[in-house]
Amino acid sequence: MSKTHIQFKLNGSEVETLVEPRELLIHVIREQLGQTGSHIGCETSHCGACTVDLNGESLKSCTILAVQANGAEVATVEGLAASGELHAVQEAFMQEHGLQCGFCTPGMLMRSYRFLQENPNPTEEDICQGMSGNLCRCTGYQNIVKAIQVAAVKLQAK
Structure with missing residues (x-):
């Protein structure tokens, strides 16, 4: 299966990566981009441990394909604190x-x-x-x- 190039903003920084067409956003965030704060819980959208902010909306990243984040703004728990101060x-x-x-x-x-x-x-x-x-x-x-x-x-x- 060929990989797809995507880019998006993750916690305010531009990121680029190659993903499988059916790869979930939570796996890309954790495994490829090293932001391990969001947890993989049920992988069925029931628990919410993987909740991220995508273009101003709370979404469960275990049910979003990474390709759907192409061009988006994604925030994870790592992005809440600003300038060393907790949100x-x-x-x-x-x-x-x-x-x-x-x-x-x-x-x-x-x-x-x-x-x-x-x-x-x-x-x-x-x-x-x-x-x-x-x-x-x-x-x-x-x-x-x-x-x-x-x-x-x-x-x-x-």
Whole structure:
């Protein structure tokens, strides 16, 4: 099978690579481009551990072909911090202990990041609905919801 040349912005930097036509974006990000923050969980789009931001939309990178990212802007959890400072969602997850084992955390952070841009002043119900595509097997979600509420306040204060 012949490979296809693609290029896109990953966390603000231009990248180029060769991919198989049926290769998933999560595999290219992790294995070819060395950004291993996004996790491979279920590979069926159920868990959300692989959530990335693609052209301003939260998407599960285990169900996107890498060729679909050609010309796009992709952000992973590695791209949240800027100039050595954590993003508000990262600070809030740390402050409110919105994690336990950490496996789901990259996807939770990326979905939270986009969700709070879509809904900067969410209710608890909004958060539960907005985060429903990301699963956590450890926390019971209370601290995740609290972390997103804290992040919303931090972002509004900026």
